Amino acid sequence: MSAPIIKLTNLKKYFGRLEVLKGIDLEVQPREVVCVIGRSGSGKSTMLRCINFLEEPSEGTIEIHGLVIPAGGKGKEHQQLVHEARLVTGMVFQEFNLFPHMSILENVMEAPIIVKGMDHAKAKEIAEMNLARVGMLFKKDEYPLRISGGQKQRVAIARALAMEPKVMLFDEPTSALDPELIGEVLEVMKGLAKEGTTMLVVTHEMEFAREVADRIVVMNEGELIEQGKPEDILNHPQHEQTQALLDRYRTGKK
Amino acid sequence: MNLLPQKESAPKSHVELLYQAFQRKERIFRMNVGISWGVLLLILVFLFSGQEWTLAGIPFKTIKVDSEFIRANMVFIAGGIGETIKISILSIMLAIFLALMAALGRLSRFPPFYALSTFYVSLIRGTPLYLQIFFFFLALPQLGIILPGLWAGVLALGLNYGAYMSEVFRAGISSVGKGQREAAIALGMTNGQLMRRIVLPQALRFAIPPMGNDFIAMTKDSALVAATGFVHELMWRAVKVGRAQFHNLEALIMAAIFYWVMTLFLTAIQSRIEARLSKGDR
Numbered sequence: 001m002s003a004p005i006i007k008l009t010n011l012k013k014y015f016g017r018l019e020v021l022k023g024i025d026l027e028v029q030p031r032e033v034v035c036v037i038g039r040s041g042s043g044k045s046t047m048l049r050c051i052n053f054l055e056e057p058s059e060g061t062i063e064i065h066g067l068v069i070p071a072g073g074k075g076k077e078h079q080q081l082v083h084e085a086r087l088v089t090g091m092v093f094q095e096f097n098l099f100p101h102m103s104i105l106e107n108v109m110e111a112p113i114i115v116k117g118m119d120h121a122k123a124k125e126i127a128e129m130n131l132a133r134v135g136m137l138f139k140k141d142e143y144p145l146r147i148s149g150g151q152k153q154r155v156a157i158a159r160a161l162a163m164e165p166k167v168m169l170f171d172e173p174t175s176a177l178d179p180e181l182i183g184e185v186l187e188v189m190k191g192l193a194k195e196g197t198t199m200l201v202v203t204h205e206m207e208f209a210r211e212v213a214d215r216i217v218v219m220n221e222g223e224l225i226e227q228g229k230p231e232d233i234l235n236h237p238q239h240e241q242t243q244a245l246l247d248r249y250r251t252g253k254k
Numbered sequence: 255m256n257l258l259p260q261k262e263s264a265p266k267s268h269v270e271l272l273y274q275a276f277q278r279k280e281r282i283f284r285m286n287v288g289i290s291w292g293v294l295l296l297i298l299v300f301l302f303s304g305q306e307w308t309l310a311g312i313p314f315k316t317i318k319v320d321s322e323f324i325r326a327n328m329v330f331i332a333g334g335i336g337e338t339i340k341i342s343i344l345s346i347m348l349a350i351f352l353a354l355m356a357a358l359g360r361l362s363r364f365p366p367f368y369a370l371s372t373f374y375v376s377l378i379r380g381t382p383l384y385l386q387i388f389f390f391f392l393a394l395p396q397l398g399i400i401l402p403g404l405w406a407g408v409l410a411l412g413l414n415y416g417a418y419m420s421e422v423f424r425a426g427i428s429s430v431g432k433g434q435r436e437a438a439i440a441l442g443m444t445n446g447q448l449m450r451r452i453v454l455p456q457a458l459r460f461a462i463p464p465m466g467n468d469f470i471a472m473t474k475d476s477a478l479v480a481a482t483g484f485v486h487e488l489m490w491r492a493v494k495v496g497r498a499q500f501h502n503l504e505a506l507i508m509a510a511i512f513y514w515v516m517t518l519f520l521t522a523i524q525s526r527i528e529a530r531l532s533k534g535d536r
Contacts, residue, residue: 054436086442097437101455111441114451156437163441 003066005030005167005198006051011060011071013046020046022222023060028167031196035209035230038219039245044202047219048169051200052089053082064088065166087115090160094172096152098144098159104131105140108159115163123162130158134188150181154188161192168192170201206249210234218242302507323501324508330495331508334488335516341407341476341487346469348412349419356420357427371420378417384478386410391482403484411476415468422464426457459531466524470517477513488512 004027013021020043028034036044049055051062057071065088069081099107108127112118118126131137134154139147144155153173160168170189174182186208193199193212203209209216209230216233218226220241226233237243266274304318352374359371378386390406401409430453438448477489488509496505 052440054440083442083444086440089440091437091440093433093437093440095433097431097433099434099437099452101459110451111443114447115442159441 002030004028004063005065006200007061007063008047008051009061009063011047011050011062012058013043013050013055014058020222021050021057024219024222024224026217026224028198028200030166030198032214033193033197033199033201033212034215034217035213036200036202036217036219037204037206037209037245039248042219043222044219045171048091048171048200048202051169052086052091054091087163088166089169090163090165090167091169092153092156092160092171092173094176096144096149096156096176098152098156100144103141103143104136104147104155107144107155108162111159111163126162126164127158130161131155133161133191134158135184148181149177150184153177153185157185157188157192167198167200170199170203172202172204174203174205204249206234206246218245220245317503319504319507320501323499323504327495327501327505328508331488331491331505332512334486334491335512337404337485337487338473338476338489338516341404341411341479341485342469342473344408345411345415345476346465346472348408349415349468349472350465352412352416353419353423356416357423360420360424361427375417375420378414383410383414383475384481386414387478387481391484403479403482406482407476407479407485411472411479415472419461419465419468422461422468423457426460427453429460430456462531463524463528466520466527470520470524473516473520474513 006026006028008024008026011021011024011026012019022043024043024047026047036047038044046055050057051064053069059071061071062069062085064085067081067085067088069078069085073081098104099110102110105124105127108130109120109123112123112126113120128137128140131140134157136151136154136158139151139155144152147155157168157173173189174185177185182205186205189199189201189208190212201209201213211230213230215227216230217224218233218237218239218241220239226237226239226242233242234246237246300316302317302319304316306313306315308314356371356374359367360375362368362371387407387410390401390410391403394401394406434452434456435448438452443451476487479485480487480490480493483490492505492509493502496502
């Protein structure tokens, strides 16, 4: 197996005195799709947000695309590493977070121009290509306020893809959507998985995980309690908390 | 015989009828408000028309103004409008700059910036604008700093409004959600980039309507600069000719009309801008 694209070693995170992550070890291989499941408050979003340093990890080491970044670093060198880590990761948020003062096209062009210094024509070409990938090119001149939640999330995916990241991080991408809009977003994500995009997905969508994931990781109270192939985890969970989690989904609760 | 339905006779849907009734009501309401305004204006004009009459043996009369004086001094007083607008525009520009700096300072986690911002706002809000204008005009010369009246006025008004407007800017910046910053950071933007490209453009849109209000208020507060005696704006001119010829009533009425018309004009511009902002491309 080639070198992992993400490698978390003994990752810990405290919020005040509360230990939210209790030493996570996790590897994600290139072209792999990993779904992270777990109850609300199990630390799965925090783990994801530590990978691109939206949350500063308290202890441990984050390796990402060959960059080794220890927790608690300071100074210019650390900042530079964090910046590079952000460039190789694309993130999709639960609440989309599109820029409301920019058109759909401008939303996708913004970072390549501002962050990468790409020229306007090239950025436009890349933006249009990625909007086409998520089926949103036809709305490129609209403003975010005028499109549906599912469409917003597809644009947010295109915006992240336009930076040509090595790995895509999804933080509950369908949790803020009305049920009838979830499908279109999951379809786009399935498409990305088929193209060989490396993805780390925090989700409550068990069917998606079953169908698309190469591996499912289960978190509980800040710990990684179980991981394996989707059929093994979903059909024969070993850990009682995993069983409890799956039972909650079956009865329709989260 | 024509069996095709005629366009005119096609029955309007219930919703359409309700909507039309609603619109008609709105139109009538606005028309009546307009008429009432006209009546109030006429009453005001009447009060100053110098009429005399007797009713049931009691003599009545309304205020008489000297139209000769008005005609002779109208142009002189109106000549101050340019100066008033000049002071207001210069002051608002200074105020916007200071307000932005103060708002950024207020949101900064760097203690000296935070302190400087809150200190400035507290000091300015804790003292009268009138005093501030005099401070720049009368107190600074004692220290050997002599500012022309216009600049003393602009500095005082700018500093004063900057302190009040900083709150508007701060609210505008805070109104831009955490998610917006996170999205920009995740895309690799630096703090400066995310401020310039993501936060400030949104904060500014939020701040434009209250800024308009402040500008309108400032055109009137600029009258205080007349107190320095060296800025020949509307108020100064009205007071000068009014006092000299003991026609303060006419002079002040004229100045009031000019201020009012200016305000009406600016309010109309402001509501246009607001209408455009709220059109949805925000």
